Amino acid sequence: MNKLCQLLNIENEDLLFEQITTSFKDKGILLWDYFVNWEKVYKNIKPIEKELNLLNVLIGKENIEQEVFELIKEYPQVIKAFPFLIAYRDTQVSMLTDVTEFLYKDYDFKSRQLSNEDCQDLATFFIKSGLGDLVKDKKVKNLVDYVTGVEVGLDSNGRKNRGGTMMESIVETFVKKTCDELGLQYMSQANAKKIKSQWGIEIQVDKSSRNLDFAINKNGELYFIECNFYGGGGSKLKSTATEYVKMNEYWNAQNITFIWVTDGAGWKTAIKPLREYFDKADYLLNLEMLKNNKLIHILKCL
Incomplete structure (x- = not known):
């Protein structure tokens, strides 16, 4: 038996x-922290919060590519926020710019000294990735708030893993109770x-x-x-x-x-x-x- x-x-x-x-x-067995790991969301935003506030000046500007170029030229550190604005986790990306000749353009978002050519390349990336229209047409009012929403969306990918973690958390409640009772x-x-x-x-x-x-x-x-x-x-x-x-x-x-x-x-x-x-x-x-x-x-x- x-x-x-x-x-x-x-x-x-x-x-x-x-x-x-x-x-x-x-x-x-959904617990309240299943939906969003808010601590992780805020932790991801904190290092780029100043850069996002600098980028806020672009909202509503008409000559957006020139405005982006000048902002990058004066505050090159803003480029490290670019990946966050497009829900991208890496600091570098290679874009296929010609599908017939297979030509690529490399972009690096790490904060560094930038030449005028670098500034123009990164301003072009900002425009072609759709961020130019986002800020020019005032589709958002505050980029910190916007990236908070982006991070919440990205965090939803972790729900599958959190399901397993929640089971462990629930079981640990009983394991601890048992061990405390039995010494x-x-x-x-x-x-x-x-x-x-x-x-x-x-x-x-x-x-x-x-x-x-x-x-x-x-x-x-x-x-x-x-x-x-x-x-x-x-x-x-x-x-x-x-x-x-x-x-x-x-x-x-x-x-x-x-x-x-x-x-x-x-x-x-x-x-x-x-x-x-x-x-x-x-x-x-x-x-x-x-x-x-x-x-x-x-x-x-x-």
Whole structure:
């Protein structure tokens, strides 16, 4: 019988698996910091805020290319703000200027001493990239505000990663509660080096970059926890379940208990691979089980 069945005094594996899969969180786990990492947005704007305010003088000007040239000539540092205005992360770019001859023009936005030719080239870039019309036609009133919006848009690309981070944050709430109650030590993003350094325990890893979401030390016995949340389906779920079967075997061979905490409506499209993991491993938990103190129960009884 599955060890978790025995610990929780559940009649059979089918009943336990049904309890797990019918209590997944259908509504997701969005926390308030999922939408925008405001700290990152403001941090990105701070180094170019003065340059953006200098560029504000261009708003509404008629002879915009000449105005840009003169501004760059007097304040060459403004060019480092150009990439931010077009949502571009690099400080250099090569533009294809002739599609028949494949001629290129290189632009460098690092602050430096500029020749008149450099100033003209960069003014041309400003115009041809569409920024000239943006400021000339007063489509924006303040470039600091505008770049704040650009950064918010770029930051939305990080939401996928934040979904995983949120699951870790939620699980850590229960891991900390458990360890505080039982007087145990834990670490997040654990690896062989940190475990050896802090706890004096050596482990073998399958790859040097291996990090565990959480490691718990119970009087020298290790418990490793991996967690993830899948709001939607896809091939990733099957591959994760297969990977964790092997991971469970790998850690068990070193007398390390492996616990997988997973959740999300996505599993409804991948019940079979999840069941395969459940049948081959000892500990599969979801968020509802953490809420109901099953992690504490496991660590108390083992």
